[in-house]
Amino acid sequence: MSQTLAPPDRTAAAPSVVPTALPPDPQLRALAERHGLTVSGARPPLREYTRRLWARRHFIAAFATARLTATYTTARMGQLWQVVTPLLNAGVYYLIFGVLLHTRHGIPNFIPFLCTGLFVFTFTQSAVLAGTRAVSGSLGLVRALHFPRAALPIAYTLVQLQQLLFSMGVLAAIVLICGVPLTWHWLLMVPALLLQSVFNTGLALVMARIGAKTTDTAQLMPFVLRTWMYVSGVFYNLSAFTGSAPHIVSAALNCNPALIYIDLMRYALIDTVRAQDLPPHVWPLALGWALLAGIAGYVFFWKAEEEYGRG
């Protein structure tokens, strides 16, 4: 005893209008409530979401490591590229800015200065780029398995963090070779990196949601990031510029989170960078940016949790 719910009319095209205003059927809803059924795919509250995300921490770690391993697996030199890539990057920029353009004037220890800026900025840059594609590039995964989607941008940021740790090893070697002494200040790298990682994760979460909705963002981001890089004093000493600029401009430039994390790392690593060279209120700003980006990014991403499968 079956029932035909709609005529099997294959010729007439059905009108493609979605009745969004239709309320849920009261009979069916009552049935669902009576048996304890819940709305499928509904966004869990923030606390529950965080709990589920924490339960997936092993997946996040495994996914990040797997991605990192898979990146270089077909290259003959394999994992060695993780060390060679930052070295080559530093070489290119040294050639252009150190040798050809002479932005090194007045900067002691230019090579460590340049490499630190470059590696630290690359971490933020690649986290944002990877974040933009984190959901839109993993749509197959999102449409096949159930897990808190925030796992994806977080895992991609973790990949970049692991890359950065390789770069930091290279950086430490470069800095020591250039004759910069090893001091207790180096320990400041840990909080600086930690804060930057939280900041980057937040940024990746924001970009992941935007990138999931507007796929054109991925095309636009490289330009935005390059602009950001040039105003962040990666290749030159920004304080030479902010000294003569109007107060409001220099204040804005000094609040730039990328500049803050770069300067903190330079302060930690290079002995000729002194505390008075740093922008004002550098540690509170570093903490503030990390908290702002981290919390706002997480909530912003969670708000659209149930929609990521739609593409």
Added chain:
Amino acid sequence: MAETTVERPPAPVTGYGAPADDRTPTVICDNVHIVYKVHGGGSGKGSATAALQRIVRRSPSAGVREVHAVKGVTFVAHKGEAIGLIGSNGSGKSTLLRAVAGLLPPTAGRVYTHGQPSLLGVNAALMNDLTGERNVVLGGLAMGMSRQEVRDRYPGIVEFSGINEKGDFVSLPMRTYSSGMAARLRFSIAAAKSHDVLMIDEALATGDRAFQKRSEARIRELREEAGTVFLVSHNNTAIRDTCDRVLWLEKGELVMDGPTDEVVTAYEKSAG
């Protein structure tokens, strides 16, 4: 025209999907509509020359197209049922399953479920450049197993897949596997976990004859462990063998909902 679409389709009050009987419902679909966007070649990746051509010709097709894949489907599934989904290609079967699994949110209407329904399949979580070994771990974790569970089930998964029968293949990257071997490993990982509501999306019987037998037996086991099973297939024999109820979808609409024999016969008649 708009008025006709706002009208509620007749709610199933008797017989199949009747809300008023004493069986326990596990999945309730209430007038589900799904619209998803398809990004044409215009955005995302695409060759530069193609993009240039589009700009020169001012072709509007570069934008986003919306696909109304499921149009107002209502049904109630109960505990212990094995439900088949049939219909021609592109009739919205897989999309409907994704909505039930909570992976693709309905644009309108509601899906209520008992627990978290799961699609059987981990393909998307696996990476071809990694060894089979690491893929088993990654796939297990992706399905929500704990590290301990993965460790416990690892030998079983590898043995079931049989990829180590001809040497130590599990320590090689998956891209070096033959397509049959890769499919066997994927199925073994996916079938390692049991679920409340299990959904199986066609083309599962892969690999050689021996493995097909093994996987069919495993699906039967999973069916017994699961409360409700959905099976999407174009193989009517498989549907007749496993399902006791069938939903027939055509162009996103539910054409028929009833006992397997009746619906499959009607479907076969209409398909010619």
